[in-house]
Amino acid sequence: MSESGPPIADPAGDVAxxxxxxxxxxxxTAAFARLGRTCRVVDDPADLLAAEHAVLxxxxxxxxxxxxxxxxxxxxxxxxxxxxxxxxxxxxxxLQLLFEGSEESPDAQGLGLLPGRVRxxxxxxxxxxxxxxxxxxxxxxxxxxGWAYYANSYRxxxxxxxxxxxxxCSTSEHGGPFLAALERGPLLACQFHPELSGxxxxxxxxxxxxxxCPPAA
Amino acid sequence: MPARRVIPCLDVRDGRVVKGVQFSGLRDAGDPVERAAAYxxxxxxxxxxxxxSATPEGRGHAAETVAAVRAxxxxxxxxxxxxxxxxxxxxxxxxxxxxxxxxxxxxRDPSLLGRLAARFGRQCVxxxxxxxxxxxxxxxxxxxxxxxxxxxxxxWAREAADRGAGEILxxxxxxxxxxxxxxxxxxxxxxxxxxxxxxASGGADRAEHLAxxxxxxxxxxxxxxxxxDGDTTVRQLKEALAxxxxxxxx
Numbered sequence: 001m002s003e004s005g006p007p008i009a010d011p012a013g014d015v016a017x018x019x020x021x022x023x024x025x026x027x028x029t030a031a032f033a034r035l036g037r038t039c040r041v042v043d044d045p046a047d048l049l050a051a052e053h054a055v056l057x058x059x060x061x062x063x064x065x066x067x068x069x070x071x072x073x074x075x076x077x078x079x080x081x082x083x084x085x086x087x088x089x090x091x092x093x094x095l096q097l098l099f100e101g102s103e104e105s106p107d108a109q110g111l112g113l114l115p116g117r118v119r120x121x122x123x124x125x126x127x128x129x130x131x132x133x134x135x136x137x138x139x140x141x142x143x144x145x146g147w148a149y150y151a152n153s154y155r156x157x158x159x160x161x162x163x164x165x166x167x168x169c170s171t172s173e174h175g176g177p178f179l180a181a182l183e184r185g186p187l188l189a190c191q192f193h194p195e196l197s198g199x200x201x202x203x204x205x206x207x208x209x210x211x212x213c214p215p216a217a
Numbered sequence: 218m219p220a221r222r223v224i225p226c227l228d229v230r231d232g233r234v235v236k237g238v239q240f241s242g243l244r245d246a247g248d249p250v251e252r253a254a255a256y257x258x259x260x261x262x263x264x265x266x267x268x269x270s271a272t273p274e275g276r277g278h279a280a281e282t283v284a285a286v287r288a289x290x291x292x293x294x295x296x297x298x299x300x301x302x303x304x305x306x307x308x309x310x311x312x313x314x315x316x317x318x319x320x321x322x323x324x325r326d327p328s329l330l331g332r333l334a335a336r337f338g339r340q341c342v343x344x345x346x347x348x349x350x351x352x353x354x355x356x357x358x359x360x361x362x363x364x365x366x367x368x369x370x371x372x373w374a375r376e377a378a379d380r381g382a383g384e385i386l387x388x389x390x391x392x393x394x395x396x397x398x399x400x401x402x403x404x405x406x407x408x409x410x411x412x413x414x415x416x417a418s419g420g421a422d423r424a425e426h427l428a429x430x431x432x433x434x435x436x437x438x439x440x441x442x443x444x445x446d447g448d449t450t451v452r453q454l455k456e457a458l459a460x461x462x463x464x465x466x467x
């Protein structure tokens with residue numbers, strides 16, 4: 001510790017939680033706190049770019065969430081982070097926003113960082129899907145086999161994953177296989193909630209925090 | 218589909234876990250954070266905290282309890298009791314709940330469900346429905362079972378799901394605390410009437426009862442007194458369910 005003054009605040013050391021408006025951030029914040037990390041909500045593109053680790057959380061509806069990101073210029077900052085290979089964790093609706101669009105808000109355009117569209121679960125199934133399902137390994141370093149907790153009505157169906165290249169995917173089943181999560185370097189996107197998925201989820205968050213990544217530009 | 222869930226419920230009054238029979242005769246059953254951590258370690262799939270404080274002062278502890286539990290809990294947390302407005306729900310969600318259960322206030326003003334779903338997403342909105350047998354059917358009851366409504370419980374469940382409830386916590390008022398088994402016909406009737414998941418509540422004594430409710434169509438089972446008394450553990454119950462051919466997370 002320096003004796004010349006108070007410790008220098010290091011906001012870049014916080015995990016940045018992207019403000020999407022309605023998202024409930026307490027569970028994500030608590031999960032990172034158990035891993036010894038503090039979180040900070042960011043709604044400024046410069047702060048989002050400066051942060052070492054950023055989380056795009058998500059509850060609520062696709063259309064309002066993407067509108068909220070655009071209004072604050074956060075969509076561009078997210079795009080830059082992903083294109084530069086900087087660490088990003090997208091959770092639930094956050095994963096869905098990375099794609100081109102969703103049946104939930106047909107007129108809204110997603111971030112389009114990944115090809116494909118998000119669709120509602122087939123009729124006749126329990127919706128929202130609420131509970132724990134087995135997850136396959138992606139074959140990548142982050143996503144191991146285990147049980148994950150879901151709370152969602154929309155998902156990317158397995159059949160829509162054909163256009164995804166250079167990413168490693170995990171799947172779960174609810175009336176057929178769907179995208180559980182994907183990883184590409186320090187980009188991790190989860191349809192499930194790692195922050196609510198017990199010690200398996202906590203271990204996944206830890207691996208993401210420790211994943212090697214390029215320094216900020 | 219997701220595995221069937223086993224969900225311990227903590228009734229909390231003035232910051233302490235209590236238990237009672239048919240919503241009365243409350244006895245102390247421990248510290249909520251200790252109970253929550255113990256049940257999570259036993260393999261609980263979620264946790265429900267219902268605030269049953271009789272006074273606004275007591276209810277003021279609810280957000281503190283939720284925050285303290287959230288700090289240690291890495292599984293989903295639903296909380297309810299006295300939620301009347303979107304702001305009540307916001308306070309509990311900000312404190313660390315993942316879902317909020319509404320009961321009486323939604324019966325009085327069903328549009329509350331739509332407003333909650335619009336603001337927080339329907340996966341955050343749980344309808345807590347207490348149902349009492351009346352003739353061949355069931356009616357919704359309010360005020361901790363002291364007041365019957367004229368509302369048919371199955372029709373109300375369907376309307377609530379249409380309006381924005383993403384899950385239904387269905388308690389049999391006749392069976393609650395009796396340990397005589399869940400009201401399986403009630404669970405079957407509501408599960409068949411709605412697309413959203415149904416949590417069976419009221420009457421569990423042993424694993425066989427849990428299996429019956431799940432076979433009747435419930436997606437999850439709520440348990441309280443059998444755990445608080447130390448008669449069994451979540452792990453033992455889930456092992457018995459798995460042995461009975463039901464898929465559970467282990």
